[in-house]
Amino acid sequence: MKHLSTILFALFFTSAGFSAQEKERCRYTKTPTGYLMVLRQDDDVISQIELLARTEHIPSASFTGIGFAREVEFGFYDFKAKKFNPKTFRKVEMGSLTGSIAWNNQGPSIHIHGIATDDRFNAYGGHILSLHVGTGSMEIYVQVNDQKLERKIEQPLNANVLQLNCNP
Structure with missing residues (x-):
């Protein structure tokens, strides 16, 4: 039976x-200051952070993380062309991730930077356009803020800029 x-x-x-x-x-758990995420092989890091923000109604947050990446795509912003020039690295370790969660008209807006190292200890870094977890895991610590923050496209750079509400 x-x-x-x-x-x-x-x-x-x-x-x-x-x-x-x-x-x-389980991909995340509540902590006294926010959330701890543990993502696994092939998880899309940016999508998982967006899902956390939507599901838990996070007004804004900062986050840090470490872990293994199957691949990471960095983008270096070309100010004349007003676009990112991408470069992809595979099978690297994310020695550092740092970013923020805010909102725009489409939903959560994730801004993330990081440093990746390869098996020869070469380091690459910058603005992260996409990131997928490799063998092992990725730990992300999310510290929630109580004020809702938004991002808006600002000219002349066509950049998605965090907006502050400085009125008391």
Whole structure:
């Protein structure tokens, strides 16, 4: 009987399109100052932070992190062309991640920078355009602020700039 229930349990999760491990995976937990995220192999870091902000109604936050990356795409902003020039690195360790959560008309707006190192201890860094977790995990500590912050596109640079409300 116990064997039959195990088979039915496995069939349920397989037919639902999820393995039992994926269904049970917890990606974040509440802390006294915000949240701790532990992301796993192939997780899209930016999408997971956006999902956390939406789900938990985070008004704004700062975050830091470390961990392994399957790939990270950095962008260096070309002020004349008003766009990022991308460069991708694979199988690196994120020695440092730092960023912020704010909002724009489309939803959460994530601004993230980082430093990645390869197996020869070369370091690369800058503005992160995309980031996926590699073998192992990535830990992200989110410190929530009580004031809702927004980002707006400002000219002449066409840059997405954090807006401050300095009125008392």
